[in-house]
Amino acid sequence: MAEHLLSVQDLHTSFFTDAGEVQAVNGVSFNLDEGEILGIVGESGSGKSVTAYSIMRILADAGKIVGGKILYKGQDLAQFSEKEMQNFRGKCCSIIFQDPMTSLNPVFTIGSQMKEAVVLHTEKRGKEADDRVVELLELVGINEPRRRVKQYPFELSGGMRQRVMIAMALACEPDILIADEPTTALDVTIQAQILELMQELQKKLGMAVILVTHDLGVIADMCDNIVVMYGGRICERGTAHEIFYNPKHEYTKGLLRSIPNVNNMKKKLVPISGTPINMLNMPKGCAFCARCDEAMKICLTEVPEEIWINENHKAACWMNIRDAVREEGSAQ
């Protein structure tokens, strides 16, 4: 079996708060191959961003990876020292965030911030580094890059700032780009520009992308494979086609029914009942059981395992396990 570029195995990340331990990521595993675009989709609090931050090891102080492995080309990141990690960040794996205003330093020019990344991670210095910055800005479609390098973040629009962030992330041509809600703060027409840019760059540079978002539209547009998360666990994964046209987890089904789409404009939306779960008070069984219309007895007590639906598709729902459904039927 070929080695995966990135392999996350049974990752557990917890936050230790005054109110108790919050298991934000609870046994998440997935693989990422070269040149793949993987989408992680879920609501706020589903653990999708924490998964991304765990890979980069940039969790807040209270957060800790308590179990599992993250393998990059076969090496376990958990064994990396902080120094090695610094080398990994930027060079092997970069991240862009939702809000480009807060991720750029307001008191330095675009040019000096980008140069910092270039100098830290490459051999280029002085004039050579400046040229690389201009080249990167050109790559992400910023016009008049020579003038832009002297500007401060506040002088740029939201779309431009996100382009600068992408340029910075690409400074040392990483193998993996993690994009955490990259277009959520942007308007639709600007979002379209950024998505188009990311697709172009991905093709040109051949990097793998992990796209973290709650927007199923963006996911449908961009991703080869999709991971659906709820309550810190993966409930379903598969190719875009399988997830959208053949969903096998009640949460995914519910999500798809509840969003307006081209073909349900005249119909009433079918909402998911209830409210998102409280991570401090996780149910014993399936995380989604309290909101699930199909919930059976077993859902309340036991966590369903992920099973193969077909070769491109896995889901963790008791409804897919024939014995469980039959047992429920005979009990009634």
Add this chain to the structure above:
Amino acid sequence: MSDTLVEVKHLKQYFPVKSGFKTIPLKAVDDVSFTVGRGETLGLVGESGCGKTTVGRTLLRLYKPTDGEVWFDGEQVTDKNIGHMRKQMQMVFQDPYSSLDPRMTVEDIIGEPLDVHHLCSSRKERREKILELMSYVGLNSEHARRYAHEFSGGQRQRIGIARALAVDPKFIVCDEPVSALDVSIQAQVINMFEELQEKLGVAYLFIAHDLLVVHHISQRIAVMYLGKIVEIADADDLNEHPIHPYTESLLSAVPIPDPDVTRARKRILLEGDVPSPLKMPTGCAFRTRCRYATEQCEHECPSLTERSPGHQVACWNR
């Protein structure tokens, strides 16, 4: 009684902005006219900064309009009568976290409009009315004594809606009411808006930037760009046959949650960013990003003209 409930005529809202020694007007809303029928939902879409929220707020006189008229049910809305006019027109705000007073109980929040307009003669009547409103929006009666911070985003938005409904309005301005909510909660709130409309016959001006949501809830849609309405039409008509180049690219930019559909589509990308409203281009505001722009667009600003029944567009070339 005519079918038109709200009529907005040539509404303008300029904000003074200091620029060096000069004060220049920021034309947030520039000559906007539209109507909303009884029990109808008019969607208002556009990107941030296009003036859609300002339209909603000026309509309700949360800002004093620079120029223009608003007629409600055959009566002109003025500074003098806005007090009792607000009994008929209400607002639901975008952010359910900052639009509810943290020191008031749910009962007091929903009861405040009743007190302001002296709609209840006794405490018992007030209490009954509040419980009725809470049941409309799917809140339990035991929630009445709780404070806003005890609720989730979706529930808070329900409180905001119950407050708007308290005075039995005929018209509600909904300013991005679902954009702060999680995807799985959005559908609950959208359905509630639709059910309340069926039950109470209230009309909405539904302001949002999510075109799929707007299309789902609205009968007609108006598209704004830099303070002006560029196209207004029946919701399905607008989605199937957009005429204005801005509407066209806006629709093509919306990611549709359906891989086959969205990938088969050609995105019409707009170049650059929205110009600053302080440095508006001459003529048509959209011409700097428009692929059909001609010399005429530079000199003259197109006005809305009717292309087919109910479908108005402001463009010289389409």
